[in-house]
Amino acid sequence: MGTILITSATLVSAGHPLHLTSVDVLVKNGKIEKIGKSVKAEGKVQEINGKGSFLSVGFFDLNVNFGEPGYETKEDIQTGTAAAASGGFTGVAVHPNTNPPIHSRSEVSLIVNTAKGNLVDVFPVGAVSKKREGNELAELFDMKINGAVAFSDGNRSVQQAGLMGRALLYAKGFQGLIMTFPQDESIAAGNKMNEGEVSTYLGMKGIPNLAESIMVSRDLFLAEYNESPIHFSTISTEESVDLIKKAKAKGIQVTCDVAAHNLVFTDEDVKSFDSHYKVSPPLRTKRDVKALIKGLKDGVIDAVVSQHTPHEIEFKEVEFQIAKDGIIASQTVLPLLIKAGFNPESIVEKLAENPRKVLNLPVPQLVEGEDANLVLFSMDKKWTLDNNSNKSKSTNSPLFGKELTGQVLATINNNQVIIN
Template sequence: MKTLISQAKIIDKRHGQNGEIVDILIEDGVIQKIGASISEAADEKIEGDGLCVSIGWMDMRANFRDPGEEYKEGISNGLKVAAKSGFTAVSLSPDTTPAVDNKGAVEYMKNRAKSSGVDIHPIGAVSVGLKGESMSEMYDMHQAGAVGFGDDKHPLNESGLLHRALLYTSNFDAPVLHFPYDSKLIPNGQINEGTLSTSLGLKGIPAISEEMMVRRDLTLLEYTEGRLHLGPISSAISAELADESRQKGLRVTTEVTAAHLAFSEEKLNDFDSNFKLMPPLRTEENRKALIAALKSGKIDVISSDHSPEDEEHKKLEFDLANFGMAGMELFFPMVLSAVGNEIPLDELVEKFSISPREILGIDVPLIAEGEKANLTVFSIDESADPIKLQTKGYNVPQADQNFKGRVIRTFHSN
């Protein structure tokens, strides 16, 4: 089958035709021609206003609740959500039931992705059962296909465990992914600590609970000379601290979610639990500072942190509702609406296409004749259609809002 992508702007910093409008002819999953105008007949033609094409996007943080809670999403449906959202690759969280803490669990995830059009790159757990106690068999998981190691939203409060993990993973050059949050500082916190938390009568989570842990993590990183990925972060100060360490030669990268770029704590004024996130949404001033950090290169990755929940776990009293947002399908519209023209489009797309792959040691696709097509086609002018959602998640943000930016199609044969 032949497909012609007509008059699309190439968005790829590495490409010699970056920013140019071209036609791309794909036949049986392979890029056959790239040119200013291709007249060859095709079975399918893709065209539209503001059409762009980049390498296939990668979501560095998502949870399909499989195994254990497939009714909230499941890998099969989650992969459909990913493709619809523009992703040809996802890194899946180890926070499942049971946890991804062994070779068999990694292989289960990898095998489920076959012929789906979306690659799964599992993140293995650092600790057995995500309990933060004994270290898992990370090398075996790495051999099976795990690309990094972390306990997702279970912070490694025990410094010795993170120390050992950084040392151990250095043997095979895999990054440790850590969510920096001192959960013991303010137990059972609900939203950002500040005026709003006081007025709503909710227990606050101060930014220092993140920043303190970032400082500790960076100290351990300097001592071990390992590789560390911090995220998702919610404080712009965390990005500054990590960048200072990077300037000293430490191998550290950072990640922010689309929601933390698009929204502030003001969304919680009416106790909407769809905006109850971990880490919490913080002030509008901090949101703008995160965008500035992204623009200056102090933040490396934007993820969806897709965390679908059912109505039973979200539509209840705020302090009882689970944290998380089913943010994958509105990922690109959220990012585009948040950043606007503040960051060049090629630099923005790099944060969720090239950077995640480079951090995790995954081959970066090429837009070139003769290469297998691994592409995302999208429009920056057309609006998203939030009504036609694929996710099973109840907790979708702003489902009635008309965001700019729409994913048209992905191409990838796996």
């Protein structure tokens, strides 16, 4: 990487003595050599002008989907991490929606070894159940000692309460974390969008908020009973925010996250029948979006995720009803958070600091002598997600071809740098 000097950037790091002040940062051989008001560098230096931009520790994504193994035509680890790095992420938790699923030490080791030497640190999330079928516990501890940072059945919810209870109790014994996607399939019934006025208008069967909140309620009871920590991934409803708020006040060990697109888009966007707005959980109402944003600002919701889910064109350029759920999102989280009204401090808290705390991973420090794990981002620079800027193999995003406000300028980690 050589030597890099970032100049005149506003540092965002709560508790840091230089928080919200303009600083220069000298990075040499992958480490922060000097940080201060005016830093001089000798020899050959790559200078990055950070004036008007913000500098923080690299972002961390708690929910990404790469295709490897089995679905490499959607995304492999190299292209997935390229998209993540372009979006400012220096760490990602990759979910087990693969073929075979990440449900044993073999798949965990594959992910860990394939991702070695990458700018982006890749952390596998092992499946809770074998084959993600929800019938039998996977070898959780075996995956943990081989590199899994948490356990989830990905985009499938564990329907059996007994299995979920056993998973919580077992993982608790070795400080493992169960991450759950809350959706009662008997209520969701395979439907395709949010249940409400818009679904009625469109004549499309909907998924009610109840399908999510009833599972949140169930799993909170199970976590409380087993005195185990639990993390809810991609909540989307006002009711879920309220349930988790009350559980936190009660002392239950619960954390949660929300996908960035659920903070901006609503079921009104589905009126176009554009399948790029088809996601799981579905886009909800304006009232839900308002509650989610308030939940983030109040600290009920701990983190924001991309829920990056790439698909080949033949799975999205079809009728809404038969299209696959999901969008590519690693590069567009920052613009969506800006559009949702979040300031740089909140963005860093929800994208860089809290996600690592959820997984009990160390938060990188912006001090001299530490490894440089950094992101430089602009809140007002405009850019377009298109074939030139897109790093993913896939193009399934409602934002493709549109001008966005807010861009990651540079990402530094593991003695590597990418500049957008």
